[in-house]
Amino acid sequence: MKLTRLFESTESETINSLSQEVFVELAAKHKALLLQSDDGTEPFSVEDFAQLTENLSLQYYEYVGGAAPRRLIPVKANVEVFTANEAPPDQLIPFHHELAQVKNPPQYLFFYCDLPSETGGETALIDSTLVYRYVAETFPEFMNKLKAHGARYRRVLPSEDDKESPIGRSFYSCYQVDNKDDLEKKLNDIPGLEYEWMPDGCLQVITEPIPAIRMIEQQHNHGIYQWTFHNSVIAAFIGWQDCRNDRMKSVCFGNNDAMDLDVLQSIATFMEKNKVSYKWKRGDIFALNNRLVMHSRNSYTGPRRVYASMFGDVATSEEVKRDGVGQVMNDFSALMVSDPATFGMWRLDNPEEIVYNAILAGYRRFDSACDYGNEELTGKGIRRAIDEGIVKRDELYITTKLWNTYHAEEHVPLALERCLRDLGLDYVDEFLIHFPISMEVRLSMIDKLHPRKHQDCLTRYHNPFQATISTHLIAYSMFQWK
Secondary structure (H helix, E strand, O other): OEEEEOOOOOOOEEOOOOOHHHHHHHHHHHOEEEEEOOOOOOOOOHHHHHHHHHHOOOOEOOOOOOOOOOOEEOOOOOOOEEEOOOOOOOOOEEEEOOOOOOOOOOOEEEEEEEEOOOEEOOEEEEEHHHHHHHHHHHOHHHHHHHHHHOEEEEEEEOOOOOOOOOOOOOHHHHOOOOOHHHHHHHHHOOOOOEEEEOOOOOEEEEOOOEOOOEEEEEEOOEEEEEEEOOOOHHHHHHHOOOOOOOHHHOEEEOOOOOOOHHHHHHHHHHHHHOOEEEOOOOOOEEEEEOOOEEEEEOOEEOOOEEEEEEEOOOOOOOOOEEOOEOOOOOOOHHHOOOOOOEEEOOOOOOHHHHHHHHHHHOOOEEEOOHHHOOHHHHHHHHHHHHHOOOOOHHHOEEEEEEOHHHOOOOOHHHHHHHHHHHHOOOOOOEEEEOOOOOOOOOHHHHHOOOHHHHHHHHHHHHHHHHOOOOOOOOOOOOEOOO
16 A cells, blocks of 8 residues: 655555554645555555444544534445535535534544546645634734634535535535424534524524634544644535525624634635645545534536545543653754754843844744743744744754653643743744653742742742643653654
8 A cells, every 4th residue: 555645745655554553643634645456456446445443443423513414325334425516527625624604513533535536626735733823923813703702614415415505515415314303402402502483494503602713632642732734614605606695694702703715715715725635546535624624615517426435532541651751862854954953042132123133134943932021022933034024933853841840641732822922933943851850849949939039930930820621641851843
């Protein structure tokens, strides 16, 4: 079997098999994979596709809440294979995470090409973490509201599938019921959801507020820790248009405030400019990490048959695997920057100006720490350089460190959150243990400090504990945070 990492290379490599453990690790690290039969052999069949997904032993996922009409494809394997969105070929299906408009979207998404189209029809991909960073840096107020309130989606569903519409799935099919009484019971059980029967027999549904920005922390036993633009906001704004629905009214903030249409259009344009498009060949299989990758479909001509299958996670584990933690690190590609020279931020009198000038001079790697007491000013210098177009965030490599008093399991994520907040960054590239010594912090200790250090110590050692974020086991050694 040949495997290609779609976001990183057009070159394929040969793998002997694809076990669950190997697949989960590849999907966590590389996000989007292309699987093909070996050269000189027959392309994969739909039965091969179904068997491959069954062998991975992923959790069953029920297709409830989706907008697209789909047909079930009969296969021998004990998995569900559907037609992909059967929207008319002249219509673009915009970027989206599959079922991002529901509370618990699928984790893994697979596509199989049975018949490629004559022209067009590419399945385009974009890294959701890239979109998040663009929106956060370009439209911070919009991002703050999206984080605070989430999004609500409005859609009018017909009583029968409308195959002429990309969002024409009937309310019976959408909610997996066969009568209105069961449908209303199911809808009434969803707190915050609103619905209304229309005079023509259609059903208008306005979802409860759905989180639109997600921190993907851990998948199975692999640490991820990346913010994603995990929603269907742009898909609704661009694509939820038919004889029943007006795309301009399809989405709002979770507090019912309207979203700026110019901002939505700018995000859609960014996605289009930065997408990775792949022209299908018969037998090709896509394996996508749906929590980290958005997909779309270009318009096309001629017949096209692409099938899909979706799954949840695998069995959970308390162990979190990370390179450099309890194992030998043999892949240092993530540590590479254009210039490996590192600029240290310890004991700088004017860190904002110094870090700005260092970036101007060509430095791209910076060593910081909460114990240095200057991360807020360091962050201001970094943001100033980014805002002026001197450098992009992904061209920098930023290290910060965990102080001795934060080694407790429940304190590590709070300390990281504080470092990110002080630096004004969404992520750091490396989070190190500052010293391999665990210490307790007590007010009696702080009271003995020099007065100049007293308030700084209180700020750094106590404020993070007032934050409210979920706790997770974070590495007690070097770990790359992205």
